[in-house]
Amino acid sequence: MSMGARDVVIHAAGLSHAYESATGWSTTLHGFNLDIHKNEFLCILGPSGCGKSSFLRMLAGLLTPLDGALTVNGRKVIGPGLDRAIVFQEAALFPWLTAARNIGFGLEMAGWPRAAIRARVTELLHTVGLTEAAHRYPYQLSGGMRHRVAIARAWAMKDASVLLMDEPFSAVDAINRATLQDHLVHTWLAEPRTIVYVTHDIDEAVFLADRIAVMTPSPGRVGIEHTLTLPRPRDRDSAEAARLKAQLTEDLRRLRVPIEQMAGAT
Amino acid sequence: MLTRPMHNDMPLMGTALQPAMLDQRGRQRRRRGWQRRILRGAIGIFGLLTLWAAMSEYYGLALILPPPWTVFHDIFDTLTLDYRSPWMYGPNIYQHLAASFARAIVGFTLAAAAAIPCGLLVGRSRAMREFLEPVIKLLYPIPGIAWIPLAILWFGLTDKAVIFVVFIAEFFPLFFNTEAGARAINPLIVDAARCYGARGFTLVWRVILPASIPYIITGMRIGLGGAWRMIVAAEMLAAKTGVGFLLMQARFQFRASDLMMAMILISVVGYATERLLVRTLERRTVAKWEVNLA
Numbered sequence: 098m099s100m101g102a103r104d105v106v107i108h109a110a111g112l113s114h115a116y117e118s119a120t121g122w123s124t125t126l127h128g129f130n131l132d133i134h135k136n137e138f139l140c141i142l143g144p145s146g147c148g149k150s151s152f153l154r155m156l157a158g159l160l161t162p163l164d165g166a167l168t169v170n171g172r173k174v175i176g177p178g179l180d181r182a183i184v185f186q187e188a189a190l191f192p193w194l195t196a197a198r199n200i201g202f203g204l205e206m207a208g209w210p211r212a213a214i215r216a217r218v219t220e221l222l223h224t225v226g227l228t229e230a231a232h233r234y235p236y237q238l239s240g241g242m243r244h245r246v247a248i249a250r251a252w253a254m255k256d257a258s259v260l261l262m263d264e265p266f267s268a269v270d271a272i273n274r275a276t277l278q279d280h281l282v283h284t285w286l287a288e289p290r291t292i293v294y295v296t297h298d299i300d301e302a303v304f305l306a307d308r309i310a311v312m313t314p315s316p317g318r319v320g321i322e323h324t325l326t327l328p329r330p331r332d333r334d335s336a337e338a339a340r341l342k343a344q345l346t347e348d349l350r351r352l353r354v355p356i357e358q359m360a361g362a363t
Numbered sequence: 364m365l366t367r368p369m370h371n372d373m374p375l376m377g378t379a380l381q382p383a384m385l386d387q388r389g390r391q392r393r394r395r396g397w398q399r400r401i402l403r404g405a406i407g408i409f410g411l412l413t414l415w416a417a418m419s420e421y422y423g424l425a426l427i428l429p430p431p432w433t434v435f436h437d438i439f440d441t442l443t444l445d446y447r448s449p450w451m452y453g454p455n456i457y458q459h460l461a462a463s464f465a466r467a468i469v470g471f472t473l474a475a476a477a478a479i480p481c482g483l484l485v486g487r488s489r490a491m492r493e494f495l496e497p498v499i500k501l502l503y504p505i506p507g508i509a510w511i512p513l514a515i516l517w518f519g520l521t522d523k524a525v526i527f528v529v530f531i532a533e534f535f536p537l538f539f540n541t542e543a544g545a546r547a548i549n550p551l552i553v554d555a556a557r558c559y560g561a562r563g564f565t566l567v568w569r570v571i572l573p574a575s576i577p578y579i580i581t582g583m584r585i586g587l588g589g590a591w592r593m594i595v596a597a598e599m600l601a602a603k604t605g606v607g608f609l610l611m612q613a614r615f616q617f618r619a620s621d622l623m624m625a626m627i628l629i630s631v632v633g634y635a636t637e638r639l640l641v642r643t644l645e646r647r648t649v650a651k652w653e654v655n656l657a
Binding site: 157158159176177178179181182183185187189190191192193202203206207234235236237250254 | 551552555558559560561565570573574651653654
């Protein structure tokens with residue numbers, strides 16, 4: 098396989114997780130396996146509650162799996178680390194810091210010198226088109242602008258080889274979402290990284306991904322994978338994209354059935 | 364489908380939306396709001412004064428409820444140090460106020476310095492909460508004034524006794540508000556901070572503390588008001604200067620007018636301090652970040 102020759106950055110084998118709620122234990126991940134390669138844009142596609150966010154939180158080091166192995170760059174994931182940057186579903190900015198200071202927060206923590214932080218932040222403000230808003234506080238920014246700051250904050254982490262994105266644009270309106278996706282692809286092409294992008298939006302996955310891992314609903318694992326060959330920049334409405342979307346819709350529908358049979362069998 | 368261009372080149376009608384006009388409107392509205400508040404507030408205060416004067420006159424209570432003008436004369440005399448009736452309280456009013464003020468501020472500052480770190484720790488760390496919560500919850504029901512006799516026993520009739528009482532009494536509002544603030548932080552903000560490398564003291568200083576500020580300010584407002592109240596109580600028993608001491612002396616001398624004069628000065632100084640300290644802090648933090656208590 099040609100993929101095997103590339104460096105594996107993220108290796109997940111047999112990840113399992115469950116949480117206890119009022120109604121008893123629910124399994125979110127069960128025997129989750131996935132290898133992610135260097136500078137790959139990987140989308141994890143699945144319905145709500147399939148455990149895709151759990152996987153991302155494990156990658157971020159915010160959640161410890163009950164079972165299984167998870168390594169990033171060959172090291173076991175123990176807690177959060179500066180080799181991974183994350184964008185959440187909400188912008189999750191620090192309200193007491195200006196846009197510029199929010200973007201520079203991770204670099205400050207990483208101990209970068211002030212001048213270097215300033216240069217990097219200026220560069221990123223330009224990339225996400227927020228140069229004018231550098232000294233505004235989060236409440237003075239629109240929803241779309243806040244998400245751009247959140248992305249810039251993650252992107253600023255030059256030494257982070259992995260970028261984790263947990264449905265970052267699902268709370269944004271459709272017009273802003275398209276712009277943000279364009280920004281993201283543009284930035285990624287200019288400065289390649291490994292991106293793990295969790296989404297429940299088929300259109301988004303088809304527009305963004307090199308590879309799409311479709312998850313089965315709870316207990317979650319990867320059901321089907323698609324490697325995309327669509328050229329970039331992508332046309333959202335091309336015939337091939339439409340065909341792929343239809344295929345993914347079908348995948349998501351089909352993956353629901355066997356899992357219930359599997360649950361009965363075990 | 365027929366698409367037509369919008370006519371954006373139409374001339375704008377009128378000047379209502381020009382920035383200068385909008386600015387003027389805003390200024391005008393703010394000024395009117397301010398004038399309205401002053402007027403209504405003045406009417407409220409005037410109502411109270413009228414009631415006070417009427418009670419005093421109607422029931423002939425000049426000795427125990429002197430009318431407002433007598434008290435205002437007294438305030439004026441006291442502040443100008445030009446006494447018409449003998450001054451029987453040792454140092455002049457400014458020295459009394461300064462002594463009380465200094466004690467309140469020192470006690471309050473010490474309480475804040477202890478209560479805010481404690482609140483953040485207990486709010487964020489389960490271990491700390493389990494160690495400290497029983498201690499704090501057991502001490503909390505003891506009212507501040509109950510500590511006064513013990514404070515006198517320990518420190519004598521000194522500043523230390525008064526400061527200690529203020530410290531004990533104001534620790535709790537500061538602590539409970541800070542703790543509530545630390546607990547109420549959006550977990551996502553903390554996750555984000557940890558993902559971007561904030562840990563330990565840095566996490567507390569750079570994220571937990573600023574995120575708790577709205578609650579801490581509420582605690583400070585309550586604590587500062589409480590400190591000023593506690594000062595008066597403690598000084599009545601444990602001091603030879605200060606407004607509390609002055610009040611007690613005025614009672615011994617049966618001078619209701621001096622009592623009310625001191626009470627009004629306590630009110631004014633307390634109000635001014637709150638405005639100056641808490642509002643300044645608020646303007647520099649919460650108002651600037653536009654975060655509100657959820």
